[in-house]
Amino acid sequence: MADHGLKFEIESKTVAEFRSLDKSGDLVLQPDYQRKVVWPERAKVSLMETILLGYPIPEIYLAYETSPDGEQKASVVDGQQRLTSLLGFINNKFPLNGLEDDELKEKFEGLYFKELPDEIRQEFFQYRFPIRRLSNLADKFVRAVFARVNRVNMVLTDQEIRNALLPGPFNEFLKDCAEHPINKVSGVFSGARRDRGGDLEFYAEIFGTCIFGLSNKKAGLDERYDKISEDFEDYQDRATEFLALLTFLTENIKWAGRTRWSNIVDMFTLVHVSWGLRNEFSNLDSQRKEQIRDLLDLFQRAVSARKRKGENGESVSLSSMLGMVTEEVDKTIEGYMSGIRNSSDLGSRRVRSQSLRLLIARKLEG
Template sequence: MADHALKFEIESKTVAEFRALDKSGELILRPEYQRKIVWPDRAKVSLMETILLGYPIPEIYLSYETTPDGEQTASVVDGQQRLTALLEFIKNKYTLDGLEAGSLREKFEGKYFKDLPDEVRQEFFQYRFPIRRLSNLADEFVRAVFARVNRVNMVLTEQELRNALLPGPFSDFLKDCATHSISRVSGVFSGERRNRGGDLEFFAEVFGTCIFGLSNKKAELNERYDKISADFEDYRDRSEEFVRLLDFLSGTVKWAGRTRWSNIVDMFTLLHVSWNLRSLLFEASTEQATQLRDVLDLFQRAVSSHKRSGEKSDAEELISTLAETLDLPTESIKDTIEEYTSGIRNSSDLGSRRIRSNKLQVVFSRNFD
């Protein structure tokens, strides 16, 4: 502990110094564990307004690495959003729109950095950021600092903290899932969800469910994540099967427009049920895969129609067609649709997850009878 304490130094850097570090390539704005740029323009402008007013801002954490040849880099441990906003502004990438201080709004509203008077830009470059300097620390310690600082500040999601603290093959596998074509064609992840690691968390939860079974999300996600991350080699074969399953579903399910599978709840159920029946899916004939495609489309449309008031007749027609396709009584399919729909409420509740999986599995299994 004492050795680490000696390597924390408090200093400051001017805007001009950060500009120079960025131009020379010595500033690493986004180390691997950092989240994506998520600040909206209003937050960026607010920070620039703070600097123009000369008000203080929270300190920035920089981790310095020096090679035996004297080459030096500074990685941003905390303050990425602030420094990105700063450097974008002095590169004239956005204007000062929505200034709150009346004195600044009258003079600088809508202006780029290049449009500010010479004396204002000169003073801006001299503004000092408080810096907490970390020198030549082990990567795991830097990651721990990053997670600790952001946990205290409550600015990171749980998944962003996991990305920082648990790099490695499991993290790489989740990134492969998040960039798989199924994520794109399904439209299941919004831009904001992706930016905050929601896509990675989703696949971590689904994969954990495939391995260990259904659970309440809040109760077991972290424990399962830690276990798989620590022992990923034990799960590598199943991770490859999971990607194969994504390939199958990506090429089989009808994805045109938004479907039930564009919702997190329904996509979770689709992946979980498909995993349980993966041996059948992987050996499916072209005819069986085509029929499954039609059955799943009928099913998701029936659920959507059943949920929407005023469309019961549409739902009944779809249920009738689905029952005929699966050679099951109409009342049986109707009950399946109604119970599945009831399981969409309290979506992360263990009981609701069991209902959805059980009902969708009936439809899947019947397709292969």
């Protein structure tokens, strides 16, 4: 067994003690490796019900750090959802809606914490949480414990584990991508996907694809992630180019409502193809940019029309714009659509990119 000098002391803390830690600012609920708060209200109420019934709750991991001046902070390594819910309830952020225990439901259904009887609130504050205390550990060990505990419990996504184990410039770059205006105008990521790190994983994968080439979704993702994270200085210039490309797409796509580019699969293809043409894009004047804008809009509408098996005037318009035979454009669109099935497969990704690139390149040459 490896010996890193880790100390895991077992103790307990009352709800009142957690409230005091939080009020004093000495409780760090969301270290940078933690995920966002994702529990729905029914899960929060279920936890409050468990406390009211006096039933046990799984232990919480706290990492304590003491400064040379004797100042002490406790960071939540495991149990963030529970403690955030707990503090939200005692601060009257949500009521007890949906209680399952008949006796509690009859007495407290719909009540906020401040509306509970004094003796119930006093008893609630005295409830004890089991604590696993980690004292003055190096940051890398705290992150390793976080990843290990959550991997064993199967509560974290792969990206949430990467966030914990691989902080640094690459992770910060991915956050910049996830916060870029293109995500808002496209509506490409749902709130749930963002909360679980799906936007960061998307940008890690597409950036790796732009650097190393197409692959199956999961093949080599961790290896590429590790390599870029370890040597990010070598990729800094391309990271800057990548953010500039996202800005170009934000400004040169028709984003009215949801489009094909609002789908993960199509956005992946758009970014990958545009990366290969970024030098050409950077030299376009305003008129040529407008032509590319119209082309991409016609293309995504032609794909959607073909998918609905409806009239496809967009295909005819594309043919006219590009000086191509309509049958050739139809064949290219069909090829793109065939790549939407099994969308993460290497062959599918390749045919989508080839189809879209063919049409854009044709316009750039014209």
